[in-house]
Amino acid sequence: MARRITILLLAVLLIAALTTLPFFLKAFHIRVGLSIFLSAGFAVCWWLLAGFTAYYSFGHTAFVGIGAFAAALALRAVPEAAPALQLAWSLGAGLVVAGGIAAIIAWPILRLRGHYFTIAMLAVALVLGEAVAAFPVFGGSTGLALPNLAPMGVRVEAFFYWIALALLAIVMAVAWVISRSRLGYGLAAIREDEDAAQMLGVPTTRFKVVAFVLSGGLIGLIGAVYALNLGYITSDSVFRGSLSLEMIVNSLVGGMGSILGPVIGAAVMTGVTKLVLADLLEYHLAITGVLIVAVVLVAPDGLVGLWRRRRAQSAGR
Amino acid sequence: MTTTDLLSVQGLAAGYGGALAVRGLDFAVAPGTIAVLVGANGAGKTTTVQVIAGAIRPSGGTIRFDGETVTGLDCPAMVDRGITLVPEGRLIFARMTVEENLLMGALNRRAAANLARNLDRVFALFPRLAQRRGQLGGSMSGGEQQMLAIARGLMAEPRLMILDEPSLGLAPKVVAETFGLIRQLNAEGITILLVEQNVRQSLQLADRAFVIEKGRVVLSGAGPTLLDDPFVKTAFLGL
Numbered sequence: 001m002a003r004r005i006t007i008l009l010l011a012v013l014l015i016a017a018l019t020t021l022p023f024f025l026k027a028f029h030i031r032v033g034l035s036i037f038l039s040a041g042f043a044v045c046w047w048l049l050a051g052f053t054a055y056y057s058f059g060h061t062a063f064v065g066i067g068a069f070a071a072a073l074a075l076r077a078v079p080e081a082a083p084a085l086q087l088a089w090s091l092g093a094g095l096v097v098a099g100g101i102a103a104i105i106a107w108p109i110l111r112l113r114g115h116y117f118t119i120a121m122l123a124v125a126l127v128l129g130e131a132v133a134a135f136p137v138f139g140g141s142t143g144l145a146l147p148n149l150a151p152m153g154v155r156v157e158a159f160f161y162w163i164a165l166a167l168l169a170i171v172m173a174v175a176w177v178i179s180r181s182r183l184g185y186g187l188a189a190i191r192e193d194e195d196a197a198q199m200l201g202v203p204t205t206r207f208k209v210v211a212f213v214l215s216g217g218l219i220g221l222i223g224a225v226y227a228l229n230l231g232y233i234t235s236d237s238v239f240r241g242s243l244s245l246e247m248i249v250n251s252l253v254g255g256m257g258s259i260l261g262p263v264i265g266a267a268v269m270t271g272v273t274k275l276v277l278a279d280l281l282e283y284h285l286a287i288t289g290v291l292i293v294a295v296v297l298v299a300p301d302g303l304v305g306l307w308r309r310r311r312a313q314s315a316g317r
Numbered sequence: 318m319t320t321t322d323l324l325s326v327q328g329l330a331a332g333y334g335g336a337l338a339v340r341g342l343d344f345a346v347a348p349g350t351i352a353v354l355v356g357a358n359g360a361g362k363t364t365t366v367q368v369i370a371g372a373i374r375p376s377g378g379t380i381r382f383d384g385e386t387v388t389g390l391d392c393p394a395m396v397d398r399g400i401t402l403v404p405e406g407r408l409i410f411a412r413m414t415v416e417e418n419l420l421m422g423a424l425n426r427r428a429a430a431n432l433a434r435n436l437d438r439v440f441a442l443f444p445r446l447a448q449r450r451g452q453l454g455g456s457m458s459g460g461e462q463q464m465l466a467i468a469r470g471l472m473a474e475p476r477l478m479i480l481d482e483p484s485l486g487l488a489p490k491v492v493a494e495t496f497g498l499i500r501q502l503n504a505e506g507i508t509i510l511l512v513e514q515n516v517r518q519s520l521q522l523a524d525r526a527f528v529i530e531k532g533r534v535v536l537s538g539a540g541p542t543l544l545d546d547p548f549v550k551t552a553f554l555g556l
Contacts, residue, residue: 182424189410189421196408198372201396201425201473 022158030157036270037164039246041222043262044171046247049215051256052187058118059125060247063216065239066101067094067223072144083149091224098220099213106209129239143234160229171218175259253295255302264303323348323508330377331368338364339532351509353519356529362512366479370402371395396425399476407466411455415446418454418465422472439468460491479510516553520544
């Protein structure tokens, strides 16, 4: 009990510290923080499905794209509304449309298991990206512009920094609540052995659909913020294979066994690429690749797994 | 077939992608008894119990449980009604601890409410599992894993427990222990449906036994009586 209070206190302090940080940082560093929160948010949502159920999606950028375009199109419908309302309206559109489309594709796609699911999600992302690029409603290949919704007097990067931080806190809270619920235990049973889970009376289909819709919907929510921050989106910029890849890599680097894994992985990978490798553009991808290989070799359970193992070893001594 | 049967199966047909493994199968289990399905490999025993547990949809026939038609319901619905299958090969969660495995057995709503009580009851019944509650399921011996699979099934508070080949791959001494345990569970009021290739021992246990061949019941009767049947003797006991 005391330990739980300590953790809660630490979390509140950390959030407070992160909230005040933009007042002391340069615009560039605020943007780095913003990137970390966005990719951590995406990774946590991806992990919400993959970490609990071992259904590894290679196409979760589909939901980033859906959320982004839903937000952009929703804003066209209310050009005159107050910015705060526009913000809520576009984020809501991202969440609901991405969650809705996730619900529609969930039933057929979750009948597939293992690699088949993974590849099917890859195809979903590709098809949606092509479809969006093909239809004029979505701006075709020229894309859509989004208005600047930051209030007067607030720096744009700081504004989105705070929103992304809040959303990251929300998706982490959702994942934490699930991990302690009947749903979370059922999903863990599905991950370990789906046939056994079914025999034990776990409503496997319903639980998988719920996890998939939550994962997709919340990515759509963050995808809306991603689009608003970019200010201009095309099919290529939001239906981007590398976004799917980042969610996977960040979760693996941080560790799949804990909710902190995706967050730590996103912080490390985004931090390294934006800060350390910013001046080495040509070597950027090569070094990222070496880093991933190193993590897989040294810490197959991710950084969180490595830390846990170290702690278990020192406790055993 | 009387109305007092806990489980009755009539004209059951089921299979995989057009090939019927079970066709026109009839049998019934009276409450509080031990029923046994015996038959050779591929006779349709596992398919039959998978249908009753809700894992496979039947293509024909009716299943009644406790007076209610339950044909074609899914696993969660069957578990909610009190039918629990301890599957062939045990399907233990190897990377979970003994205690976590047991919790997974209590995920249906009815059993979740009585979780603490059921856990105590199961640990009283299986002291060895209580000692090893923190051990990983996959690190236990075959016999212990079978105990765990049965214990996990008990966590769902079954009225009918179906055991598919519980003696598979176990040492003779452990097989005897397992059959003893099944008798004990039955004495506590749980109706048992047992699928076995170990014909001699399971028939000794059976209040009623059904011999299945090519997806049909070809012979039935009290277990010990069937042991003296000339067909059973030549087909299964090698006498």
